[in-house]
Amino acid sequence: MGVISFARGMPGPDLLPIAEFADCARAALERDGATALNYGPPGGYPPLREWIAGRHDIDPGRVIVTNGSLQGFSFVARHLVKGGARFIVEAPCYDRSLSILRRLGAEVEQIELADDGLDIDALAGTVRAGDVVYTIPTFQNPSGRTLSRENRFRLIELVRERGALVFEDDPYGELRFEGDPLPRLFELADGQGVVFLSSFSKTVAPGIRTGYVILPEELVPEIEALVLENYVSPAIFVEAALYDFVTGGGYEPNLERVRDGLRIRRDAMTSALGRELAESATWSRPEGGYFLWLDLPTGVSGEALLTRASEDDVTFIKGADFFFHGGGEEAARLAYSFATAPEIDKGIGRLGRLVRAAAAVAA
Numbered sequence: 139m140g141v142i143s144f145a146r147g148m149p150g151p152d153l154l155p156i157a158e159f160a161d162c163a164r165a166a167l168e169r170d171g172a173t174a175l176n177y178g179p180p181g182g183y184p185p186l187r188e189w190i191a192g193r194h195d196i197d198p199g200r201v202i203v204t205n206g207s208l209q210g211f212s213f214v215a216r217h218l219v220k221g222g223a224r225f226i227v228e229a230p231c232y233d234r235s236l237s238i239l240r241r242l243g244a245e246v247e248q249i250e251l252a253d254d255g256l257d258i259d260a261l262a263g264t265v266r267a268g269d270v271v272y273t274i275p276t277f278q279n280p281s282g283r284t285l286s287r288e289n290r291f292r293l294i295e296l297v298r299e300r301g302a303l304v305f306e307d308d309p310y311g312e313l314r315f316e317g318d319p320l321p322r323l324f325e326l327a328d329g330q331g332v333v334f335l336s337s338f339s340k341t342v343a344p345g346i347r348t349g350y351v352i353l354p355e356e357l358v359p360e361i362e363a364l365v366l367e368n369y370v371s372p373a374i375f376v377e378a379a380l381y382d383f384v385t386g387g388g389y390e391p392n393l394e395r396v397r398d399g400l401r402i403r404r405d406a407m408t409s410a411l412g413r414e415l416a417e418s419a420t421w422s423r424p425e426g427g428y429f430l431w432l433d434l435p436t437g438v439s440g441e442a443l444l445t446r447a448s449e450d451d452v453t454f455i456k457g458a459d460f461f462f463h464g465g466g467e468e469a470a471r472l473a474y475s476f477a478t479a480p481e482i483d484k485g486i487g488r489l490g491r492l493v494r495a496a497a498a499v500a501a
């Protein structure tokens with residue numbers, strides 16, 4: 139029996155633009171090989187920086203292209219924590235960002251997510267000048283939840299009023315396969331008071347390790363100094379190939395393909411969950427992105443379930459891993475991005491049996 143993984147947020151092999159990217163790698167070398175194969179500036183391959191800046195309608199000098207967006211998070215968090223900022227994070231929240239904050243010794247407060255994203259009333263009760271509100275507003279990792287339009291406006295107004303900074307992490311926003319698009323916080327705030335982070339890991343491929351951060355102008359020299367402390371140059375060649383990919387007509391059709399593949403997988407997962415667990419558990423129904431959040435029946439521990447599921451060749455990440463100060467013990471994050479629809483159906487079948495058995499013991 140093969141292992142069916144709902145654990146890592148990785149795209150399935152059919153979602154990767156392998157042949158298209160090969161063509162772009164060659165085209166980049168032929169077009170600009172002497173630059174692509176040399177050291178480059180800390181902010182990244184200049185044409186790609188300009189293309190990103192154009193999409194966000196800002197000055198290219200505010201964009202730093204990093205080796206994946208988690209690296210951008212790490213640089214910015216390092217700088218802000220050193221300056222004494224307190225971080226307010228969502229509960230649950232992307233586990234790798236939480237580990238970085240933990241290692242930095244950051245002061246962190248967690249705020250529960252509601253069905254429509256960050257609880258703005260709870261935030262209003264705590265946020266103060268100098269805080270950083272780290273949020274993944276669209277198809278959140280791990281919950282798949284999305285901040286409503288109304289709450290996006292409220293959030294921007296609140297942080298402005300209090301003098302806090304928003305740190306918006308948005309690797310999934312373009313992977314909407316259902317429903318109406320929502321504005322980014324960065325756009326609602328006219329690019330002021332929001333540090334914006336995004337990635338090509340989910341829209342193109344994680345292996346190219348290309349993400350970016352958009353900074354307020356005054357932060358750029360600081361973050362570039364951190365870049366130079368860490369590496370001599372970003373991976374200019376891959377950034378040049380990506381530039382060919384995004385400007386040569388490859389990006390939009392690829393997004394369509396990825397969205398379709400994800401929708402089919404989401405549907406396979408939610409319909410299998412409906413068949414297996416309608417009476418005992420609840421789950422989020424994302425309109426895009428990679429993940430859904432499964433709230434297990436009362437008394438069923440995510441950790442114990444994971445041990446049993448791994449013996450049965452199904453894996454996921456237990457909910458508790460996504461909380462800074464505790465929570466999520468009876469929950470799980472399920473990534474539907476990797477397995478095929480038939481595998482998802484089979485894997486949820488296995489998981490369903492285990493959850494029902496554990497719930498019967500707990501009752």
Ligand SMILES: Cc1ncc(COP(=O)(O)O)c(C=O)c1O
Pocket residue numbers: 147205206207208209232274279307308309336337338339344348349
């Ligand atoms: C919310 C969030 N931020 C950042 C990342 C890291 O992405 P990258 O591969 O660009 O480093 C991920 C990856 O899963 C993510 O879900």
